[in-house]
Amino acid sequence: MPAPLLRDIKNSILHLFYPRLCEGCSKPLVTGEEILCLGCSMELPETNYHLIEDNEAAMRFAGRMPYNKVTSYAYFTHEGLLQHLLHRLKYQDKKDVGLYLGRRLGARLRDSGWADGIDMIVPVPLHKAKEANRGYNQSRLIAQGISEMLGIPVESSVLCRVRDTASQTNKTRSERISNMSEAFMITDKAQVRGKHILLCDDVLTTGATLEACALALMEEESTKISVATIGIAVS
Ligand SMILES: [Zn+2]
Incomplete structure (x- = not known):
């Protein structure tokens, strides 16, 4: 047989x-x-942002940092299906949900040619202690799912989180951004120099975390950044 x-x-x-x-x-x-x-x-309420250049996700970064392209796969609403799935991924050890959502996003990007020219996928890193506690980084699982569809490698070790900025809830927007700056550091400058990097994360809210990652990576001249998240928080 x-x-x-x-x-x-x-x-x-x-x-x-x-x-x-x-x-x-x-x-x-x-x-x-x-x-x-x-x-x-x-x-799953798909946004189709990969087909719209000046979409709502891109507008959250406009004027704050240079970017190549930005997309979010689906709307993340209070008690919606995507919120439930990402909760299972982050807090209930359902790692295959991350791979699944990453593959769905990756398939959309592949079919539309959105990711053409991207050299590597970098997930938003967790602080070492937090990752040890959870046992995995949910954004890396999403990155792996995207990578499977695009055939572009995941390089999770080029960026590290040197400061845990987890409790941001009671801070104002400007406090959050200053708290976030210098939270991330490139570990291998030669590897990112001149590369087009796709940063990925689970949900886009204010964009402060992704912005801090992008700015850290762009300290290396001629590095280009695009951003893809599974959800975009909308009220
Ligand atoms: Zn069902």
Whole structure:
């Protein structure tokens, strides 16, 4: 029996005893469905920003830093499906949700030629202590999913977070930005010099974190930055 067929049969038997459930509605998934059932999958509110140059995500960085392109995959709303999925990814150890969302975004970027000319994907780093505590960096999983679709490598070690800026909630916008500056540092200047880097993260809110990462990377002259996030927070 050919190996792929044998694997399919093994998986089918496994799923018979341990059915995989939809992360949206908890119904058992059928063959070919991953993370979300077809119905929930179609309910993810995609922005199609990769087709619109001056989109809302790009406008959050306009006048603050030079960028090549910016996109966010779907709208992130209070108690929406995407908020639920990203919560599962960040706080409930559902790493495959990150890969899944990254692949969905990556497929859109690949099909539209959006990422042509990009040399590497760099996820927003977590502070070392925080990553050790969570066991993984959710943005790196998203980056891996994007990378699988685009065939562009993930280089997560070129940037590191030297200061933990986690508790930003009670600060004003300008306090947040000054708190964030110098939070990130390039670890390998030669590797980013002259490169077009795609920074990626889970959700775009004020953009302060991504801006701080971009400014750190652009300390190396002739480095170009594009940004892609899974969600964009909208009220
Ligand atoms: Zn569902």
